[in-house]
Ligand SMILES: [Zn+2]
């Protein structure tokens with residue numbers, strides 16, 4: 583009898599759960615998921631390949647983007663990927679988090695972003711955020727990469743370590759060209775004292791990857807201390823110019 587009642591409650595709960603619709607985080611239309619199907623199609627472009635080095639969206643018949651093919655991509659990173667590409671409402675969301683002081687928006691991605699990463703990457707030993715210089719943290723109040731890394735760690739029960747530090751303030755990479763980007767972040771990251779990452783598989787977390795230069799500089803510091811595989815995990819990557827609409 584009791585088991586029948588419990589079964590009914592479970593069925594009822596399932597019904598409520600599946601029928602419930604909420605506003606899509608990006609377009610505000612009612613949807614069963616936090617990001618509706620149209621927004622996923624528009625901003626995540628599931629029909630396109632990703633460069634298996636820097637995570638940029640590329641055409642069908644390619645393995646790497648033109649930059650990575652020409653040897654301009656990341657060298658120390660095993661590979662990088664991103665949930666979407668940096669445009670429209672997805673870009674707005676990331677900018678609202680960073681520049682309009684709304685880190686809580688990332689909490690809406692809980693259960694979504696972790697589910698996506700764990701299905702696409704080998705589980706790591708540790709999750710490490712790309713660090714922000716202390717002067718920037720003082721200004722902004724938080725590091726969005728850190729918030730995202732903590733969410734992934736909490737959801738997946740994987741160790742989180744704030745293992746890197748940025749030893750100088752750098753200009754925002756988005757405002758610079760490729761060559762300037764490299765100069766801007768070269769040697770900017772170091773491993774904190776007493777952190778042991780020897781032989782460990784790492785998820786290196788950041789909000790956006792464009793050329794992969796920042797992730798690669800972090801990966802360099804991690805490799806120097808014996809890290810094994812280093813995967814860059816981001817919310818948004820670039821899209822090859824030829825495919826841009
Ligand atoms: Zn939507």
Ligand SMILES: [Zn+2]
Pocket residue numbers: 633634635636637638646647648649650651655
């Ligand atoms: Zn690439």
